Amino acid sequence: MSYVLCLHRWVGSQALYDRYELPAGMMIRAICTPESLASLPSERLASSSTLASLDDAGAVMAEVERLVERHGAPALVVALNEGDLLNAASIRERWAVPGDVVAWTERFRDKLTMLEIAGRQTSISVLPAVAADSREAVEQLAAEHGYPLVLKPRYGTASRGVKILRGPGDLDQLQQAVEPMMVQVYCAAPILHVDGWWDGQRIVVVTASRYVNSCADFGPDSPLGSIELEEGEDEQRIARHVEQLLATFAPGREIVFHLELFDRGDELLFLEIGARVGGAEIPFLWREVRDIDLLGIAWELQTGASTRYRDLARSRSNEGRPLHRERGAWVIARRGSSPGDGLGTLYWAQPQDLERSASGVYEGARTRLRLRSFDGPALVHDVGKVFEQLTESWSIQS
Known part of the structure; x- marks a missing residue:
């Protein structure tokens, strides 16, 4: 069979x-x-x-x-x-x-290949980077752009192994690498993640969200959160730039995508792109808040078995935006913590007595919260309150 x-x-x-x-x-x-x-x-x-x-x-x-x-x-x-x-x-x-095949997949997995392709368009800027196996190239990058620099795995996931090089003394870390690495110019701007489905010609549906903290900061004492942007000009500006980027990465090819960008306000800078659904709570928010299953679309693209989930997504979106105007947010943390009172937008929290081992960094988080509301400021308020509660709880535990 x-x-x-x-x-x-x-x-x-x-x-x-x-x-x-x-x-x-x-x-x-x-x-x-x-x-x-x-x-x-x-x-x-x-x-x-x-x-x-x-x-x-x-x-x-x-x-x-x-x-x-x-x-x-x-x-x-x-x-x-x-x-x-x-x-x-x-x-x-x-x-x-x-x-x-491998060559196609690597453009969405090898971060240096991503940067080379992203550099073929002008809608979103690209930060300079070099392979870490040439100390001379890294020193030249530092001479041109200064410190700090970012050292990270070319094929890494979930910000695993990302380190900050703060001066020449940190360059000895280049020799300690056990996998292909790269070094890139550092950027301190807020980070967006943009998620959706590109049909090879246009974005069918997309959302833009702003991280609270950054994936690289996620650690034992630092939670990670994300809040979807409200509908408006800022979101439309981002979508217009992203559509041009996707036309460079996947002309004539359908992909679901998870894109991360630095947002300087008047300029977007490319961080990375994946031809896959975002991690953490992203696939759940898409399914639970707007009834669009991005993983169902990814399954269809890899099997060709049906168009059901793509058809549903088209019927639930218009000109790239979900028809359902409610927004979502999420918070994850490595330590376990029950949500406090007064969170009107919280609709799901991972049970604290759950015993399981997960292979993924984000799926293994002991605290996982999902929030939803038509009121954008309420989402911002509640996510901020969660961060305050987690900080207070952890300080007491310590």
Whole structure:
């Protein structure tokens, strides 16, 4: 029987596999982790293989070889999590499976490749960067732009391994790298994330949100939050610039996207882009607040099994904006903490007695809150109040 090979690492219900259409006569064979096994759809599952980590590309490929030997090559390969996109592309290339290949995928995974492509357009500015394996190039970058600089993995996720180089003495860290790294000019401007679906010609639906703190600051004593921008000229300005950027990255190709930008007010600067759905609470807010399933669209783009979720998204949007005008926000923190009283926009909080281990940095957060309201200032107020409550709670614990 033909099958869809699915690389799956989420513990929760980000992807609703039991609802998504499968090509006729096909079942799913999944490669997952022990923690993510329980979130797979049992009725559609022909088999599952568990690995300690899907980050081990060699182990993933070895398991695919075993599956191919027993069941033949998969008809399709699906990976919805950012960390699995390159493995999925490598599998497609090796066994001649249709779908996105490595060269295409790397433009959305290798941050230096992203910068080179982003530099082909002029709507959004690009910060200079160099590969970290040339100390001479890094020293030249510092001579031209000064310190601080940012050292980060070229294929990193969730700001893992990002460090600030504050002076020449920090350049010794370049020699400690165990994976491909890059060094980029530092920018202290607020960070936006822009999420949606591009159909190859235009943005069908998009939202823009502003981070509270930044992903790089997320740590044991620093929560991370995000608030969607209110409808208006600022949001429209961002969308216009983003549409030109997407025309450079994916001309004639459909993608769901998660884009991060620095916002200097009169100028947007490119940070990074992913051809995948954003992390943390983003897929849940899209589904729960505006009834658009971006992961359902991503599934359709990788399987070609239906257009249901794209059709629904078109019917729930107009000129790139969701028809439903309510806005969402979220807060996550590594420490556990119950939300306080007086949060009128809070609609979901992760139970504090939940015992589970997640492979992702954000999914593993012990505090996860989702908020929604038609009143933008109320969202801003409540997210600020959550940050105050977390700071007060943690100071008492310390």
